[in-house]
Amino acid sequence: MRRLFSKVFFILTVACIWEAVKAIGGYSDLLLPGVMSILRSLWLERIQIFHMTLFSLQIIGIGLLVAIVLAICATILAFSGRIFSEIITDVLAILHPLPGIAILPIAILWFGIGTKSILFVIIFSAVWPLINHFYTGFRSIPANQLEVGRNLGLSGLKLGRDIMLPASFPHILGGIRTGWARAWQASVAAELVFGAAGGNGGLGWFLYKKRFMMETPGVFAGMLVIVLIGIAVEYIVFTWVEINTVRKWKTIIN
């Protein structure tokens, strides 16, 4: 209860500072819309925002899922031979620093303007940090635990599923967190650059339209929704998973 109270207090404080800055600076709604006009825009556009949010979540969910599967395959490959681990380390060094949005031109060339291109950019943005975290996680498993597994006659996929996966779970969770954030960034960025095809778009497309029509309160409303989803997923999904796994086992510090 006290924590909820302090959070509400924090939000109100930010809103007050926001309004104060607007009043003191004398900014117009076009440059810095007031809190109330942002909320009004949010309310007026609620149906459109709702559909676009669903679209965004769906495409990010698919992209992240594909990226996780690819990352698992890459990590297994990296563990099945010295050559593969070197190749994957090199590929990671080359492609991880490349912003996902930088391959958008190529994606459009290959897949055309539309959902497929955005999906490609999302997967590309999320897969490298995922591989990085998974691979690091697998390499930081205590040797004793792996050897107990081998002692029990486990090997290959069984060893991976029953011992390596839970033993590296703090890293895996960290990777999925980063992947989720990257996927969001990529989806919004891609839609901001070329919009959406056939009027079917996500929150990035919403921001694009609102900016195009100079409806700044709408731009902020869209950003607010993105932030709120981020907070909700962090507190509902990730924190819940953490409490029931790595925090329960004390494999990470609270």
Add this chain to the structure above:
Amino acid sequence: MGELLKLCDVTKLYKTSEGKEAVGVQHVSFTVDEGEFISIIGPSGCGKSTLLRCIAGFEKINDGNIYLDGTLIKKPGPDRFMIFQGLDQLFPWLTLKQNIAFAMKAVKAVKSDEIMQRAQNNLELVGLSGFGDYYPYQLSGGMKQRASIARALSVGPKVLLMDEPFGSLDAFSRKAMHHMLLKVWNKTKVTIIFVTHDIEEAIDLSDRIIAFAPGCILADIKNPLERPRVRETALYRNFFSELNGIFETNFKGIDLEFERLSAKKAKLISV
């Protein structure tokens, strides 16, 4: 009691990171009888842990053969279960009971409806009956090692391989662990090979002591003392001096740097 484990001319070589060959274990032969409790003692880096790892099947040996019950050992298996020195060998995501149940399920040695009861029995055996639902982080170092022993016994190994299992514990809990281990050994009659650098620990526990120097056996001595062993007696001190003497005469000319080339510490590469 018949012969259970047989090592014939076992050699295990390592390479240093510069490519120089270093010997882990060289031409080692000995046998272990069923139900026997033997200790392998020697200074750090003398290859005694490597030898244990070869028996466990974790290391591929370069030469020689190791037989368990007449069968050649090629890879790790639950018939030879290893207990490590580290306090991180329990799976932190499972409770003690689940840790033991996991092991039993993995080797499929126990019917599934008996697993939980067997896990409980094993915990009782090592004095942890009330701790089945605890997670490893909630336990002290000694309790963790007890639980590891309970888990090892649950799969019914023929040999328990113990690699300085109490090396991370303080003197008081070590004493309690010795007591517990002897009780468990008496009850289960499992064969134990115990690696340590503590001569007194070896005398207190084992029937037979193998003194190990870089790569090879210096002496293989039957423990002449009656159980329970009392450290204050003259016989005990005499036996201690005898063992100690073996190391003092044999380690005179040996370069201390070589001792540090332990497989663990110098990151040697298996060849």
